[in-house]
Amino acid sequence: MEQRSELGEFLRSRRARLRPEDVGLPDHGGRRRVPGLRREELAQLAGVSAGYYTRLEQGQSPNASEAVLDAIARVLRLDETELAHLRSLARQKTAPRRRPRPERLRPAVRLMIGAFGDTPALIMGRRYDVLAWNRAAHALLAGHLPFEAPEQPHGRPNIARLVFLDPHTRELYADWRTKARDTVADVRMTAVRYPHDAELTGLVGELTVHSPEFASLWAAHPVQDCAVRYTREFRHPLVGAMTLNNEIMELSNDEGQRMAVFTATPGTPSAEALTLLTGQAGGTGRPDGGVQASALKTASARSRLA
Structure with missing residues (x-):
């Protein structure tokens, strides 16, 4: 993924969301050729020359100081995550080029996922592939897929693909648009962290071609760690x-791998529904881990009538 273009796109997207009056500049009226702040206006407010800022936006100033980046971030009103993203993009050109290591799931991690029992838990790799899930997570997120799917290196469920290309997943999230934006924001940050991962770059290209929603969100350049949103509506x-509740934790001994765990607040209807779902998944489900839909629907109907 070309980091020079990434840096320019990010800065332009953040300039576009500000108006002159937002930063104390007079608005002289008239139509602007581009929305938001002009390069010259941003440079003036940040205390750098217009030429220097232009070179930075074009990726031609890899040695920008922390003070300059902080000044630009202040003018653009970047939050902490966006500032960290800006610094990563600005330094990417000087970072050593290294290919990411192949993803492997340690046996102890697989045992840990299984130990969660009726609590849905899964391991996601840096390319958003599901490397392992327990039966509860399978029943919650993708009961329409084979339970053994993560065991197939070339056919693993991919969280980003499911969100944008799978109709079952689109229906699963009550606020799909928020989930979609959060997914793109997280992919943006991961792509900067692993700029030389050809498979990750290919995933972005595939989703851009096949999902207009992904392409539109990607062009807006959102950045956000998916771990900041702690609840999801299903x-x-x-x-x-x-x-x-959705907790996402990095595995410190496994680069790029994260564990996601889903829980419900005790005593709530959500807890009852999750217990019903995961009880069927772990008990009377099919041998492949899928849920017996007819039995579960009957039990669900009875619980609502009780």
Whole structure:
């Protein structure tokens, strides 16, 4: 992924969301050729020359100081995550080029996922592939897929693909648009972290071609760690609406791998629905880990009538 272009796109996207009056500049009226602040206006407010800022936006100033980057971030009103992203992009050109190591799931991590029992848990790799999930996570997120799918290196479920290209997943999230934006924002940050990962770059290209929603969000350049949103609203086809806590944790001994765990607040309807769903997944489900839909629907209906 070309980091020079990435840096320019990011800065332009943040300039475009500000108006002159937002930063204390007079608005003399008239139509602007481009939305938002002009390069010259941003440079003036940040205390650098217009030529220097232009070179920075074009990726031709790889040695920009922390003070300059902080000044630009202040004018653009970047939050902490966006500032960290700006610094990563500005330094990317000088970072050593190294190919990411192949992703492997350690046996101990697989055992840990299984130990969660009826609590949905999964391991996601840096390319958003599901490397392992327990039966509860499979029932929650992708009961329409084979339970063994993560065991196939070339056919693993991919969280980003599911969000944008799988109709079942689109229906699963009550606020799909928020989930979609959060996914793109996280992919942006991961792409900067692994700029030489050809498979990750290919994933971005595939989604850009096949999903207009992804392409539109990608062009807006959102950045955000997916771990900052702690709850998700689900509309599960078998047990209905659920509000679940969603904790995402990096595995410190496994570069790029993260664990996602889903829980429900005790005593809530969501907890009852999750118990119903995961109980079927771990008990009377099919040998492949899928849920027996007809039995689960009957149990769900009875619980609502009780």
